[in-house]
Amino acid sequence: xxxxxxxxxxxxxxxxxxxxxxxxxxxxxxxxxxxxxxxxxxxxxxxxxxxxxxxxxxxxxxxxxxxxxxxxxxxxxxxxxxxxxxxxxxxxxxxxxxxxxxxxxxxxxxxxxxxxxx
Amino acid sequence: xxxxxxxxxxxxxxxxxxxxxxxxxxxxxxxxxxxxxxxxxxxxxxxxxxxxxxxxxxxxxxxxxxxxxxxxxxxxxxxxxxxxxxxxxxxxxxxxxxxxxxxxxxxxxxxx
Numbered sequence: 327x328x329x330x331x332x333x334x335x336x337x338x339x340x341x342x343x344x345x346x347x348x349x350x351x352x353x354x355x356x357x358x359x360x361x362x363x364x365x366x367x368x369x370x371x372x373x374x375x376x377x378x379x380x381x382x383x384x385x386x387x388x389x390x391x392x393x394x395x396x397x398x399x400x401x402x403x404x405x406x407x408x409x410x411x412x413x414x415x416x417x418x419x420x421x422x423x424x425x426x427x428x429x430x431x432x433x434x435x436x437x438x439x440x441x442x443x444x
Numbered sequence: 445x446x447x448x449x450x451x452x453x454x455x456x457x458x459x460x461x462x463x464x465x466x467x468x469x470x471x472x473x474x475x476x477x478x479x480x481x482x483x484x485x486x487x488x489x490x491x492x493x494x495x496x497x498x499x500x501x502x503x504x505x506x507x508x509x510x511x512x513x514x515x516x517x518x519x520x521x522x523x524x525x526x527x528x529x530x531x532x533x534x535x536x537x538x539x540x541x542x543x544x545x546x547x548x549x550x551x552x553x554x555x556x
Contacts, residue, residue, distance in 0.1 A: 368448075368531070368548040369488070384543070416487055432478075433544060435487035 327352050330436035332417050338442045339407045347402040347439050349417030356422040358400035359384075359433065360392060362413040369416065375400055376422060407443045415439045445470055446547075450532050453551035461522050465550045467515040467532030476535040477508055479517050482549065483528045491517075491530070522554045 330351045339345055351358065356377045361369040361384075371384030373392040381392050389411060391403045400419075404411060418433040450467045457463045469477075477494035492499065494506040494515055505518040515532055532547035 366548060369546040371543065374543065432490050432493075435489070437487055 329353065330417055330419055330434050332415075332436035332439050334439060335437065336440050338444065339404075340444050341408060343407050344403065344405050345407065345441075346404075347415055347417075347441075348399070349401065349436055350399045351417075351419040351434070351436075352398065353419060353434065354397070355419035355434075356397070357420045358394065359418045359420075360390070360400070360402045361416045361418065362386065362411075363416060363438075364413050372402065372415075407441075409443045411441065412443045413441060415441060447471060447545045448532055448534050448547040450547040450550050453529070453549070454553050455550065456553045456555060457522055459522055459524060459554055459556055461554075462518065462520045463522055463552060464519075465517045465530055465532075465552075467517075467547055469513050469515070469532075469534045469545075471534065471545075472513060474513075474534045477506075477515050478533040478535075478544075479504075479506060479515075480531040480533050480546075481528045482531055488531055488546075519552075522552075524554050524556070527552055527554045 333348045359374040360372040363369045370386050372386055372390050373384055375381045375394040378397045393401045416438045417436040420433045448469050451465055455463055479491040480488040481491040482488040492501050492506055494508045496508050498507045503520045507516045529549040529551045531549045534545050
């Protein structure tokens, strides 16, 4: 199993350009997430998808859109990149609570995408 | 006030030392607690969950104090390979998605 994979690993954009970050997981997880990590800020949730067909905003959604393409894939799109979006982006996935009521909270992270916007 | 606050780093300790990290959280309704480890320029990985009664995994011991909203991580007999950033993580969401709030992390450097 590859776990959570992300492409690309590195990207440099000019202000105003658009791009899509791809994420896929092969663990049959229901929930997927996009985070950004900036120095001194910790990881901040951008968007998440509790299950296939649903998406919700996280803490810092402005300037981003997401698509839950299927159960495996969750993409993050920057329509018009800005220098403030220079960051490391992590995708993660987790099981959601099962019918037994147990809450599966461990999130498994991809290797990250380092994005620089000039 | 930040939702999850951690000791500022870095902690520089010699190999074999015992080191403790502390973390406080502001949401009293938080349900689950974790320590994640993040190596330089890598993704975070779960180190251990934290249970109310406290739990131990080898050289690592985690404690939770709900009344004080305080979490700790103790590392005994530090190894060079323990050098990393340790993230305190809290989940306050009871819905179907696991919405985690991350602390900014405490960096540990273990030296010879």
